[in-house]
Amino acid sequence: MVNLVRFCVSDRRVNSSTTRTLIAVARVIKHYHFSTNQNLKSPDQCAAVHGAARNIVAVFWDLDNKPPRSVSPFDAAVRLKKAAESFGVVRYKIAYANQHSFDYVPPEIRVHRRDRKTLNQLENKGVVKPLDPYICRVCGRKFYTNEKLINHFKQIHEREHKKRVSQIESARGSQRVKLVGKYSMNMEKYNNAARDILTPKVGYGLGDDLKRAGYWVSVVSNKPQAADVALRNHMVDMMDRRQMECLILVSDDSDFVEVLKEARLRCLKTVVVGDNNDGALKRVSDAAFSWQEIITGKAKKEAVSVVGRWKDRFILKRLEWTYNYERERKLYGSCSEDDDQNDDLGVSNLISDEVKTDQSRAWWKLESDSDVAASS
Incomplete structure (x- = not known):
């Protein structure tokens, strides 16, 4: 490698400093990539699995069974994520x-939308006046009725947003990358404002809020149990790939009992979030919390004690003594076959002598009686 570099830089137009730099780089490459020494110390890969590092957490959310009700979907998703972070590093959030x-x-x-519509009608008639004006979160303009704010947002900012999206979609290559970087701040500001001003055309923004919170959302068919089957298969696939060490399931569906049992057999930590206090899932999991505990932050505080119990269980498991024949044989050696045969012969002779002495006296006489008779 060094000779090759010297040949390549033999041209006199290259100065000496460049030559020395290239030769030094070649030597480094040769040392680290072509060295035949294979006895280098490698990091312990089992250390991360057995508690040296924090647990890798995966959150699986059954939205058909446990949709967020008490708070907005975005707030519920964020609070669930914060509670899950108390158990380890949250790498997967799947719904x-x-x-x-x-x-x-x-x-x-x-009910909230109906009340908002009634309030808008009263504001337009002048019956009700807001204490503070409505402020557009994109341009900062003030309005004294909510409907005027909505019309302003649709006529100006929504049209601008559509133009930006069409420009990005029509561009290709580096031009598209430049447009995305140019409009990223404006599009983020528009999305945050539209979430509070515009009413979603379909549903109440569940999927968009979960995606904004960092969850991977999958939509399946409307067939019965389609979401449960897809979620169960995803959990088993990740267990087979060993991509997680702690499984958090948000559901009350008893169909996931077998999956949780399988996870415990594979030495995974299991946590269930549901509202059924005596549910089947909570009976087979390591820890269980209700939605109220997630929302109020109680689950995040109790997770510290749960993780402490897991660490204690791991330490006790390592302290358990098990006899390993192969290991003991390598450390302390073993007797030869002749010695084993001699030991077997000695044991058999000892047993035969005891049988003979037992046959010399009657079965009802004790050993002490025979000794007294012999001495007399």
């Missing part, structure tokens, strides 16, 4: 639901 779950609007959201 499954059919199309009906994303189209469905909870009764609380319907």
